[in-house]
């Protein structure tokens with residue numbers, strides 16, 4: 001059985017990691033799909049698809065999940081009605097989708113694909129939005145992501161980039 005787990009992973013955090021570990025107990029293989037892969041350098045999507053792929057592979061390397069996961073990017077198509085077919089046409093085959101994102105749940109359900117909703121792990125703490133806010137406010141965020149992801153972000157100027165792309169040029 002092969003599962004699909006999709007997110008934007010801006011950045012990949014310990015909530016994502018907890019979901020992945022839960023999925024790994026239920027299925028043999030996992031396709032991790034990086035959504036909105038074409039986006040980068042914005043307040044909502046600071047990291048490129050490739051950077052997010054590196055972060056995820058680095059985090060998987062910390063655990064024994066590396067051999068059971070395939071990480072692949074997916075660009076947006078701005079037509080929700082055919083998004084599930086777009087997904088199926090671009091990624092390795094899968095049997096079940098794990099997601100809590102309401103739009104993903106709706107579109108996958110309508111396409112007749114099996115969907116499972118994983119439990120939420122401390123969503124107030126482990127949330128991309130909350131982590132990006134901490135980064136912008138120069139508060140401590142590094143404990144909320146796997147150590148290798150924190151290292152990647154710091155080595156590649158990720159926080160400085162997020163702060164810079166969040167600025168406006170008006171007073």
Ligand code: ATP
Pocket residue numbers: 006007008009010014015016019098099100101118119120121122123126127128129130
């Ligand atoms: P953002 O706030 O930028 O949307 P996010 O934390 O929701 O970030 P996504 O990449 O959008 O991260 O999420 C991918 C998937 O992981 C979604 O299905 C989301 O519901 C789920 N997810 C995110 N955080 C958690 C968490 N703490 N526990 C369980 N699932 C989570």
Ligand code: MG
Pocket residue numbers: 101128
């Ligand atoms: Mg989200």
